[in-house]
Amino acid sequence: MPMPYSFSRMLIAVVFLVVVVAALGSVLLRQRKRLDALLAEFGGGPRIRSDHITSLRSAMQRRQKEYDVVVKQRDLRLVAIAATPLGIQLYDSEGAVVVSNDAAQRLLGSSGVALRERVGELVxxxxxxxxxxxxxxxxxxxAERLTRVVVRxxxxxxxxxxxxxxxxxxxxIEKVRRDxxxxxxxxxxxxxxxxxVLVEALVATSDAATQSALVERLLSEVVRMSTLVDDVLDLARVESDVDEDAFERTSVAEVVQESLTGLLGESARYGVRIDVAGIDPDLWVCGDRRQLVSAITNLMDNAVKYTAAASRHVPVSVRAELHGDVVTIAVADAGIGIPQRHVDRIFERFYRVDRARSRETGGTGLGLAIVRHVALNHGGRVSVESLPGEGSTFRIELNQGGPCSEY
Structure with a gap:
């Protein structure tokens, strides 16, 4: 009995499928054998086993971790180079710039073509x-600039x-130091x-009156030299690094009174009164008390001497006021005043408007330099208004902020 047509078609399809599967299996088997042969050639063993795959995965993970460490170290180096205040540049073997931090860009950009050309020559x-x-x-x-260039x-x-x-x-700074x-x-x-000279003259004479006069002049020169040494030491102290540990909440009235006490003899000798009335006893600044007393004393001392030089019987006035969080201490005199051409330079070391008068009054030329540095050390400033023949007013402005502002 013949098979139905549909059944024969189904049988042919099944046979065809079996043949195709067998053929594919044969191909896959041959590919597997080739892969096993390659692995055997490179030491991977005759077959791919699960332990081989695990070992390979572990090795790749170790390599990835090592790579991550290298990348992190490289990034940290780049961050450090970028943050350093030194200018850093890295050139490759062909002379091309591969790294140049911001500090290097600023230095090379602000020093003109000459520095860039010289760096290129040294590289x-x-x-x-x-x-x-x-x-x-x-x-x-x-502008004039000195740059140290180190190439390695x-x-x-x-x-x-x-x-x-x-x-x-x-x-x-070195030039300032030398000067x-x-x-x-x-x-x-x-x-x-x-x-x-005075000692030689004193030794050479036997006249009592002459000896007495020479001794007085000797004493005057010793005082002058002692004052100069003291001012040099004071200036050195205020020019050194600011020690904020010495800052404290300081009464302005007490600072002014301490300065006044130290100048009572000088005031009496010159016949010039110092008026410090009206300063609020609760007014305070945050600062180094010793430096503040030094600054106010120098301003008051100058005011007394220059008021006396003008032969005016007008007291030196010292006032202190608070504007916002800024304390202004003003020392005003009715002295000879300062010509405008000298105003910009009077805070320089050893600068004197009138050297002859300074020698007469025992001035060292360092007092206003000390005042300026004290103001700067306290984050403030000093200014002056002056009219020749009428007098001068010096002002120190100090903030109430600082390391002791919270107290």
Whole structure:
């Protein structure tokens, strides 16, 4: 009995499917054998086992962790380079810049073409020779600037690292120091020379009246020299780093009264009264009491001497007021005043408007420099208004803020 047509078609389809599956299985078997052969050739064993896959995964994870550590360290180095105040540049073996931090950009940008050209020359020299270079480059445009340039090779001619250090401030400070020493030496030389002459004259004479006069002059020169040394030491103290641990809530009235007490003899000698009435006893500033007393004393001392020089019987006035959170201490005199051409320079060290008068009054030329630095140390400022022939008013402005403002 013949098979139905539909059944025969189904049987053919099944046979065809079996043949296709067998063929695919044969292909897959051959591919598996080839893969096993490759693994065997590279030490992977005859078959891929689950332990091999686990081992491979662990190795890849270790490599990933190592890579992550390297990337993190690289990023930290880049952050450190970017944050350092030194200018840092890194050049590759071809001389191209691969790293340049903000400090380097600022220095190279503010020093004109001359510095950039010189850095390029030094980088080329180090690339060619492998030698380290340490050079100070002085440029004058757009403004005078001193830059220390240190160039070092990286590895075996793999690149070059450049460090740029701005030495402009240090150079200016060194110049100020040299000028200060020269001026101080000159100022000390004058009384020392006078002392020598006076001592020689005293030894050479036997006249009692002459000896008495010479002794008085000797005493005057000793006092002058002692005052100069004291002022130099005071200036050195106020120019040093600010010690905020010494700051305390300080009564302005007490500071002014302490300054007045120290000047009572001077005031009586010159016949000039100092009026400190009306200062609020509750008014305070945050600061170093010793420095504040030094500043106010210097202003009051100058006011007394220059009022006496004008031969006016007008008291020196000291006032203190609070405006917002700023305390203003004003010292006004009716003295000879200051010509306008000198006003901008009177706070410089050893600057004197009238050297002859300064010698007569025993001035050292350091008092107003001390006042200025005390004001700066307290985050404030000092100013002056003056009219020749009418007098001067000096003002110190100090904030009530600072390390003791919360008390």
């Amino acid at each position: 080329k020299h180090t690339r060619d020779t492998g030698a380290e270079v340490d050079e100070r480059v002085l440029t004058s445009r757009p 090779p990286v590895g075996d001619r793999e690149g070059v690292v450049v460090a740029l250090v701005d030495g402009t401030k240090s150079r200016r 200060f020493i020269a001026n101080a030496s000159h100022e000390l030389k004058t009384p020392i020379g006078a002392l020598r």
